[in-house]
Amino acid sequence: MTVRPPTLRDKRRYLLVRVDPPGVPLDPKELYYAISDAVTSVWGDAMAAIIVQAVICVEGRYAIIRCRRGTEGELSIALSTVTLLRDTRIALRIIAASGTIDSLRDRMQPAIRNPPANANEAPVPEYRFCGKEYVPVHCDGQKVDVIEKGFKNTSRLFLTTEDLETLNATTIPDGI
Amino acid sequence: MKITDAAVCPFPNGDSSVRRFALEAAALGLDSLVAIDTPSATYGSVVVRNGVFLRKAGMKDVINQVKRGKDPSSVISVQAGDAGFNRGVVGLRGVHILRGVHAADKNAFDHVTAKMAADNRVAIDIDLSVLIAARGVTRQRAIQRYRDVLVLQRRFEFPLTLSSYARSVLDLRASREISGLCSLVGMDMYDVEKAFSGVDIVTATPEPSVRVVE
Structure with a gap:
């Protein structure tokens, strides 16, 4: 055709x-x-x-x-x-x-x-709240996505840098 | 005009913090949010108002909760029930929004309730999450019910609000997308603009019917 x-x-x-x-x-x-x-x-x-x-x-x-x-x-x-x-x-x-x-x-x-070559070599910090451990999977400005550590029942949380600073400063068991 | 999403559910009800909701809302062109069970605050340019949502409550519970409400800036909303319950709720001072009309009985929101809602400035909520996430008959029924509500709204002119019920920032939608989704239920641009400012309309101090002139 x-x-x-x-x-x-x-x-x-x-x-x-x-x-x-x-x-x-x-x-x-x-x-x-x-x-x-x-x-x-x-x-x-x-x-x-x-x-x-x-x-x-x-x-x-x-x-x-x-x-x-x-x-x-x-x-x-x-x-x-x-x-x-x-x-x-x-x-x-x-x-x-x-x-x-x-x-x-x-x-x-x-x-x-064009992602930077050494983007993944920095040490990954860990955060602990609500009795679970989380590791960041994505950071973009103030936005931080964290994911529950481990490979079972991993749930992604959408937070900000300010939330993580608050979590490090004080222990808030049931709220962000 | 403030562009308001009349219901979001931040952590722990959802997977996103209220600050993240505010960041995303600003990027999507929203000016304010009503966050269920979250204290009022301002994050950047986005105003977050505390929302109280009374679900599956009897009339007595609703009256008690409304009386107990301490924060004057809270937005109090009640889930719709049968026709009698809805008339009672709409006539109650302190209730701002009647939600879930699409899930109530077919005759639960009739012309009498519509007239009462207009007189008492109680908004009827349009739940966008049904339009976004539901498929098939569920979405068709919701569209049908909202079209019916719009017929009454054009006749009696009660306020409307638009809610995404976002439990995650992924559920939030931009103002332009919300306008598009509202066009599915027959709302034009003017209706959508009015509905965006529905929360401000229902929470504003009412003008007294009689004004003293000295």
């Missing part, structure tokens, strides 16, 4: 989304299925066929998602209902929409695209 000339092709739009929390391994196919499920659930099969959503690429914690021009609103509503990827809780934060992929690549954080 011959390729259609540009004037006869559908106009597309691209959405740049950030996947929270950081550190979740992203598989484009699984992300596509999660988004497709959300679009079909909110808008139905007929509208999903008009939106024609697709995951173009995944880089770090960013993904570029394609849709037909004029359906960005519907797609963004559907994206806000994506809460699970496999069994991991996620949230998709829409950063920007554009007509070209190149302009969206510029919006990705450069630090994420």
